[in-house]
Amino acid sequence: MRRVLETLAAIAVLATSCTTKDETLARQGWEDMFKPVEIVPEDSEDPDESYDPQSGEKWFKMIGIICSWTDVARRAKLDYVDIAKRTGINTFSIYNFPMDTDEWKSYTAECQRNGIDIEYEEHMLGWLLPRDLYGEHPEYYRMDKNGNRVNDANGCPSNKEALEIIRDRAKVIGERYRSTNNKYYCWLDDTGDVCHCPECKDLSPADQALTFENVIIEGLREVNPDATLAHLAYYNTVEAPTKVKPAEGIFLEFAPIDRDHYHTMSTSWASGKDGRTHGQYLKALADNLKVFPKETAQVLEYWLDCSLFSDWDESNLKEVAWNQALFEDDVKTYASYGIRNITCYTAYIGAAYVAKFGYPSCIDSYAEYLRDYVKE
Ligand SMILES: [Zn+2]
Numbered sequence: 001m002r003r004v005l006e007t008l009a010a011i012a013v014l015a016t017s018c019t020t021k022d023e024t025l026a027r028q029g030w031e032d033m034f035k036p037v038e039i040v041p042e043d044s045e046d047p048d049e050s051y052d053p054q055s056g057e058k059w060f061k062m063i064g065i066i067c068s069w070t071d072v073a074r075r076a077k078l079d080y081v082d083i084a085k086r087t088g089i090n091t092f093s094i095y096n097f098p099m100d101t102d103e104w105k106s107y108t109a110e111c112q113r114n115g116i117d118i119e120y121e122e123h124m125l126g127w128l129l130p131r132d133l134y135g136e137h138p139e140y141y142r143m144d145k146n147g148n149r150v151n152d153a154n155g156c157p158s159n160k161e162a163l164e165i166i167r168d169r170a171k172v173i174g175e176r177y178r179s180t181n182n183k184y185y186c187w188l189d190d191t192g193d194v195c196h197c198p199e200c201k202d203l204s205p206a207d208q209a210l211t212f213e214n215v216i217i218e219g220l221r222e223v224n225p226d227a228t229l230a231h232l233a234y235y236n237t238v239e240a241p242t243k244v245k246p247a248e249g250i251f252l253e254f255a256p257i258d259r260d261h262y263h264t265m266s267t268s269w270a271s272g273k274d275g276r277t278h279g280q281y282l283k284a285l286a287d288n289l290k291v292f293p294k295e296t297a298q299v300l301e302y303w304l305d306c307s308l309f310s311d312w313d314e315s316n317l318k319e320v321a322w323n324q325a326l327f328e329d330d331v332k333t334y335a336s337y338g339i340r341n342i343t344c345y346t347a348y349i350g351a352a353y354v355a356k357f358g359y360p361s362c363i364d365s366y367a368e369y370l371r372d373y374v375k376e
Pocket residue numbers: 142143155156157158159195196197198199200201
């Protein structure tokens with residue numbers, strides 16, 4: 001298989017060089033394909049126009065991390081609050097936290113006293129549309145490519161009753177997972193397929209996700225009128241929605257998990273696990289920024305994601321593949337698209353990580369560079 005792919009790649013290179021008569025024109029076409037787009041959604045501010053570095057304004061508004069309670073709880077070994085105070089991290093998203101305990105209340109109160117927002121970034125569709133309704137209402141769930149209703153992931157966004165249930169349960173999320181920055185995240189089920197029923201088959205995964213998100217935000221706003229909700233561009237929803245428009249308050253969260261983590265995002269030809277090239281990723285980002293406002297758009301990255309580098313095996317921790325030059329180049333690329341909000345997984349960087357590899361100075365490098373970044 002590999003040999004066939006290599007042969008095909010060689011033929012592709014050959015074809016390009018044989019059919020290109022004017023290399024300058026070809027290069028221009030290539031650059032045009034991946035340059036940032038100029039069209040912005042109605043009512044969207046241009047982040048560059050509102051930015052005033054002379055007044056001391058910071059380019060990056062959000063400098064976040066996402067990890068589990070076990071990563072942050074052993075503070076004698078690694079104290080994320082101290083790191084945040086020192087380096088400018090201003091948002092924590094912590095999963096598997098001990099809800100309703102004094103320990104959690106005390107921790108979040110300390111975060112807030114130190115200007116650190118608390119939010120909850122999680123896959124939640126399986127909770128919003130409980131799978132155990134399948135027995136009575138298979139029509140709530142997605143149809144697979146063979147025409148069978150299955151409840152393995154997500155649901156049927158064309159089913160009005162399913163949407164009602166999701167809207168209703170979103171109110172519970174709004175109450176139980178109240179964020180301090182009014183940002184909410186109810187991502188689709190991780191790596192789940194979408195609905196292929198006759199009504200949904202022409203809706204892309206991103207259009208289907210947005211259909212769910214447009215009712216989730218209605219539920220959230222019943223309990224918090226200032227709620228905003230992420231549209232996660234990730235896995236099968238990387239490409240922009242084309243048929244469904246976002247309700248007010250939906251913001252873009254671009255999370256290229258399957259990118260090549262060892263080449264900069266500006267390396268157009270690089271491609272990761274899903275086969276998309278970085279050029280295609282940046283085209284998708286630009287397309288998404290035609291649909292969602294630029295000023296609230298956010299990137300979720302994996303530069304510090306020990307869980308990813310350890311292949312999600314916590315018993316065999318691998319050191320984060322931190323590359324300062326790659327990181328800085330990526331930040332400049334994202335900033336060139338108008339991105340002013342960045343967060344990053346630091347999952348598995350906890351006490352055991354420190355014991356094995358020492359203090360993770362890469363977290364300081366990440367936050368300090370974003371904190372001090374001045375956009376030219
Ligand atoms: Zn459907």
